[in-house]
């Protein structure tokens with residue numbers, strides 16, 4: 001299995017095997033891999049000749065130093081998991097210096113307003129950090145197809161917007177959320193939850209599912225009030241936001257329109273671990 005720790009080594013390898021007709025599939029990650037990431041790799045293997053996964057905890061997308069310090073780093077276990085899918089997958093695990101070359105700052109992006117809602121509101125600078133690293137990784141890997149999980153649906157829409165605005169020649173492919181048997185969306189952050197907290201966190205998806213049913217007959221405000229009440233009664237849980245938004249523009253829904261597609265978005269702290277989830281409503 002090939003593992004590269006510098007962009008120069010990866011680029012020279014990809015150049016040596018390059019063939020314009022052979023697609024490269026790319027799965028960018030921050031490691032602490034779970035079944036959701038592995039499903040992206042499996043999807044990439046089905047449609048590409050070469051598959052690259054990056055494992056890089058990107059400091060510029062963290063607005064909270066403690067969150068960055070506590071982010072799980074499990075490179076050896078991650079490599080074993082990638083190997084279990086296929087030893088033909090190329091792992092790119094660079095250092096911060098190799099990527100940022102001594103200037104660990106974000107570029108500023110205009111994502112036509114998608115960046116101001118939800119995660120953008122509660123994590124200032126987060127999407128500039130995501131745009132900076134994803135653009136940089138695309139320049140290094142030059143993928144034909146890049147795969148992202150729909151759990152980070154706002155991120156997915158923002159990356160599609162960046163690619164469209166900057167005319168980056170890559171297909172962005174969104175893949176379904178992978179869930180634990182109790183419904184909890186798989187996330188690298190789940191590693192920071194105890195077994196009991198993981199069980200309790202099933203309430204997040206359960207509430208989203210109830211919100212979906214309620215939205216058939218109630219307004220967005222009424223559904224939001226129901227969700228706020230649910231989490232108020234839940235010790236150890238703190239709701240950061242629950243928003244029903246237009247899936248394309250991410251603008252909050254005030255008056256339901258039959259022709260629009262809506263999605264609910266949620267961020268919840270479970271004893272200091274921040275979890276997000278989302279569900280399509282119609």
Ligand code: PAF
Pocket residue numbers: 028029030056058061130133134152155
């Ligand atoms: O979704 C993630 O894991 C990260 O935001 C990404 C896309 C790998 C960029 O660091």
